Amino acid sequence: MSRTPTGEVDERALRALVPQVLAGMLRRGExxxxxxxxxxxxxxxxxxxxxxxxxxxxxxxxxxxxTRRLVDARRxxxxxxxxxxxxxxxxxxxxxxxxxxxxxxxFCCCHPDLAPASQVALTLRAVGGLTTREIAEAFFxxxxxxxxxxxxxxxxxRGRRLDRPGDLAVVLRVLYLIYTTGHAGRxxxxxxxxxxxxxxxxxxxxxxxxxLLALMLLNHARLPARLDAAGRIVTLDRxxxxxxDTREIAEGVRVLQSALARGRPGRYQIxxxxxxxxxxxxxxxxxxxxxxxxxxxxxxxxxxxxAQQDPAAVLARAVAVGHVLxxxxxxRETDRLRDVLGDRHRWHAVRGHLHELDGDLPAxxxxxxxxxxxxxxxxxxxxxxxxxxxxxxxxxxRHRGDRPQRETPPERGF
Numbered sequence: 001m002s003r004t005p006t007g008e009v010d011e012r013a014l015r016a017l018v019p020q021v022l023a024g025m026l027r028r029g030e031x032x033x034x035x036x037x038x039x040x041x042x043x044x045x046x047x048x049x050x051x052x053x054x055x056x057x058x059x060x061x062x063x064x065x066x067t068r069r070l071v072d073a074r075r076x077x078x079x080x081x082x083x084x085x086x087x088x089x090x091x092x093x094x095x096x097x098x099x100x101x102x103x104x105x106x107f108c109c110c111h112p113d114l115a116p117a118s119q120v121a122l123t124l125r126a127v128g129g130l131t132t133r134e135i136a137e138a139f140f141x142x143x144x145x146x147x148x149x150x151x152x153x154x155x156x157x158r159g160r161r162l163d164r165p166g167d168l169a170v171v172l173r174v175l176y177l178i179y180t181t182g183h184a185g186r187x188x189x190x191x192x193x194x195x196x197x198x199x200x201x202x203x204x205x206x207x208x209x210x211x212l213l214a215l216m217l218l219n220h221a222r223l224p225a226r227l228d229a230a231g232r233i234v235t236l237d238r239x240x241x242x243x244x245d246t247r248e249i250a251e252g253v254r255v256l257q258s259a260l261a262r263g264r265p266g267r268y269q270i271x272x273x274x275x276x277x278x279x280x281x282x283x284x285x286x287x288x289x290x291x292x293x294x295x296x297x298x299x300x301x302x303x304x305x306x307a308q309q310d311p312a313a314v315l316a317r318a319v320a321v322g323h324v325l326x327x328x329x330x331x332r333e334t335d336r337l338r339d340v341l342g343d344r345h346r347w348h349a350v351r352g353h354l355h356e357l358d359g360d361l362p363a364x365x366x367x368x369x370x371x372x373x374x375x376x377x378x379x380x381x382x383x384x385x386x387x388x389x390x391x392x393x394x395x396x397x398r399h400r401g402d403r404p405q406r407e408t409p410p411e412r413g414f
Contacts, residue, residue, distance in 0.1 A: 014046060014058070015129035021062045022126055023101035026108055030070060033154035036126065038069035102127065103171075103203035106196070110170045111157055118153035119174045120181075125150055128192050138181065138189050168204065172212050172268065175200070179216050190220055201255075210259035211269030217252030218275035221245040233383040237284035249279045270299045289323035296320050311340045315350055327358030345374035349384060356391060365391035 018039065025035040042065040046058075055061035109123040124130045124138075136146035179193035197213040225239035234240075256272045265273075274295045281287040296317035303309045315337060322330030331354050334347065341347035352367035365388045372384035 011047070014043065017059050017062055018043070018129050019105050019127050020059055020101045021066060023105040023108075024063055025066065025070075027104065031159075032108065032157045033151075034070060034073065035066070036154065038073065039066040041069045042066040102196075102199045106171045106174075106200060107167075108157070110167075110174045111160060112167065112170060113156055113160065114153050116174070116177060118149055118156070119170070120178055121146060121149050122153045123174055123196070124178065124189075124192065127196060130192070168206055168209065171200070172208060176212060176216070176268075190216070190223075194220060205262075207259040207262040207264050208266040208268050210255050211266060211272050214252045214256035214259060215268050215272035215275055217248050217255065218272055218279055221248035221252065221279060227379075231379065232386075233379055235383075236278065241282065244279065249276075252276065252279075265298065267299065267302060270295050270302075274299075287323075289320055293317070293320040293324045311337055312346070315341060315347060319350060319353065322354045322357050327354045330354045331358070343374070345371040345376075345380075345384070347371075348374065349387075352384075352387060352391070361391045361394050365389075 021042075022035060022039055025039070026032060039062065042062050045065055046062060050058075105127050106123065109126050110119045114122065121135055121139075124135050125132065130138075132147050132150060133143045135150075136143040139146065175193050175197050178196075179190050181189045194213065194216050197209070197216060201209050201213055221244050222236070222239065224245065225241070225243040226234055228234050252272065253276055256269065256276060259269050260273070274292050277288050277292050277295070296313070299313050300309055300317060315334065318330045318333040318337075321333055331351065334351055334354065337347060348367045348371035352364045352371060355361070355364035355367055368384050368388035368391055372381050372388060375381035375384055
């Protein structure tokens with residue numbers, strides 16, 4: 001275990017051991033709540049003694065001390081017998097074992113009996129190693145509220161069998177939910193989701209896991225250009241592409257290619273391919289909308305039943321239709337979603353963009369204004385208000401080849 005220049009224990013390195021030790025305890029059938037409590041006590045003990053007496057095998061030390069705490073808590077002959085069996089040092093794990101532990105623990109935290117909010121909170125706590133305070137700050141809730149949420153999640157898991165394979169699709173959904181929560185407080189949740197997804201790909205060959213990692217990398221690469229100096233949203237077509245993280249883009253493309261090579265494209269892989277096409281364009285005008293539309297067609301085709309199709313994906317496809325087949329065709333596409341998304345700000349924002357693409361600025365201004373009225377995010381609401389004001393102030397022009405400068409709707413992962 002490394003130490004800081006002042007000789008103190010490296011708490012970040014210590015945190016990285018938590019998922020491995022906790023997963024090992026759960027594999028033995030320990031209760032989630034009791035195991036985590038015991039592990040927290042072991043961490044406190046580690047901070048107290050490791051500065052002067054660092055262990056040769058930190059992971060084995062934590063596992064041993066945490067197990068002893070469980071044994072002490074039970075105060076029974078069976079527990080004492082258990083303690084004698086597990087006080088020996090454990091061999092250091094291989095990278096494969098560490099990856100398996102991460103996958104196992106993610107499955108536990110994403111148990112189907114938990115609500116999505118609880119799955120996210122428990123994943124950040126147990127796998128991400130974040131404190132309850134850090135998670136609470138990221139989600140703008142009091143620390144006590146988040147503590148109750150985590151406690152309820154652990155109580156829900158009490159008595160559940162946690163030694164069976166879980167649903168990887170649920171794990172991927174939880175990681176993407178963490179990513180889309182964004183950045184708040186002292187914790188970069190998007191970066192944390194990318195880190196966890198990277199660890200997940202070490203433990204499974206499922207191409208959708210790599211697809212999700214690629215999608216997050218390719219979108220995250222644009223982060224430096226998404227806001228201007230005043231903190232205002234900069235739409236994709238107006239971003240300074242020189243500020244995009246080219247190394248993150250290259251890594252995302254590499255991960256995506258390895259996923260697509262398996263010949264089983266899924267939702268995350270397709271969304272990543274669309275993001276890669278946006279990232280590959282040297283300018284907004286050079287965007288390959290034809291290929292993007294083709295990928296959206298594949299994304300929609302993943303669901304045979306139109307009633308089960310993701311309305312957000314259908315709406316995103318309409319933007320591509322507008323750039324390939326024209327705004328009128330795209331507006332007809334959005335008309336079919338009026339009953340489903342007509343009360344969502346995103347639907348009105350896309351309509352505003354399409355009206356503007358068609359040169360109908362009065363209609364664009366009205367759509368942007370309605371989108372602003374429905375928006376809950378302050379930065380996005382302010383952006384839509386500026387869009388509405390700009391559209392209403394500009395002269396309307398319905399003739400092709402004489403369209404005003406336009407902006408695309410704020411990007412949301414496509």
